């Protein structure tokens with residue numbers, strides 16, 4: 096058994112949604128003892144008794160060793176590694192609630208993809224305020240929960256400002272079908288994961304409005320320029336944004352109806368109702384991303400158009416008209 100295997104044996108996963116459940120399954124396959132926190136006791140009971148999570152991850156049979164708890168204290172007992180997997184906008188409150196039960200010095204890996212709407216903070220920034228003495232990391236990259244839970248091959252990045260910790264956590268979280276790379280560019284990894292969701296809504300809207308494959312490719316490419324510029328302004332490195340959590344996740348999320356953000360955009364593009372759709376983190380992140388871009392003096396026409404679409408201020412047709420009418424200029428990627 097390697098050092099990473101013995102050092103990070105007990106993993107607590109906070110969040111019994113699709114991604115929390117999938118990461119719990121993967122960590123189990125990687126040889127960890129996993130305790131999953133689901134705030135809803137009915138869900139915890141369903142996982143324990145029926146080995147299913149029908150609400151969030153239907154059609155996946157969960158391993159019998161995976162134990163779910165409705166109490167945070169029970170889930171965090173003896174944890175040597177914690178994954179925070181609730182939505183970005185709920186992370187501050189959940190970490191505050193967990194703080195009393197978090198064993199000292201145990202790292203928390205932040206797995207949500209978003210920017211806090213009220214403050215403009217990345218998830219690691221809000222977590223540092225809530226848990227000032229806890230080592231923090233983020234996990235992000237192209238990875239659909241259903242794929243990971245089914246054991247399909249997936250690669251992600253684990254980031255921490257402390258490169259040794261990032262490597263240690265990447266080793267601990269890697270599993271036969273789940274390959275984790277490591278980096279010390281925490282802001283870059285988080286910005287890539289948060290911003291691709293907004294762009295996936297835009298590309299989904301183009302698909303829903305039947306604008307054609309060429310329009311989708313143009314939106315992905317020019318959207319990536321916005322992602323990279325804003326990601327760098329938020330403290331990330333341009334090369335990180337070319338990687339799994341950035342370009343890689345943008346490609347995945349903009350090309351598959353498995354993506355909830357893409358589906359949300361496609362529904363808007365068709366003029367359908369979005370009520371009742373699954374969590375689409377880009378909805379909460381879009382306006383604060385546009386606001387941050389403005390503060391940093393960065394032009395983000397596609398993100399701005401997404402904000403206008405989400406607010407119901409303009410139709411897809413009107414927004415495409417404005418994007419196409421922008422002044423002709425050199426193609427500048429940097």
Ligand SMILES: NC(=O)C1=CN([C@@H]2O[C@H](COP(=O)(O)OP(=O)(O)OC[C@H]3O[C@@H](n4cnc5c(N)ncnc54)[C@H](O)[C@@H]3O)[C@@H](O)[C@H]2O)C=CC1
Pocket residue numbers: 110111112113114115133134151180181182183185188189206207208209238239240241373374376
């Ligand atoms: N589903 C996926 O394929 C992936 C999701 N992610 C990210 O993981 C995060 C979580 O997403 P999912 O698990 O897919 O969402 P989900 O909607 O399937 O589940 C969210 C979970 O968080 C819980 N929750 C919501 N608000 C809460 C609160 N205030 N307090 C406590 N628990 C709360 C819900 O009860 C549910 O168990 C998101 O930021 C998402 O972008 C990242 C990679 C892949």
Ligand SMILES: O=C(CO)COP(=O)(O)O
Pocket residue numbers: 208236237238239240292295344347348353354355356357374375376
């Ligand atoms: O982040 C994801 C894949 O990497 C999941 O995307 P959605 O949240 O759009 O489903």
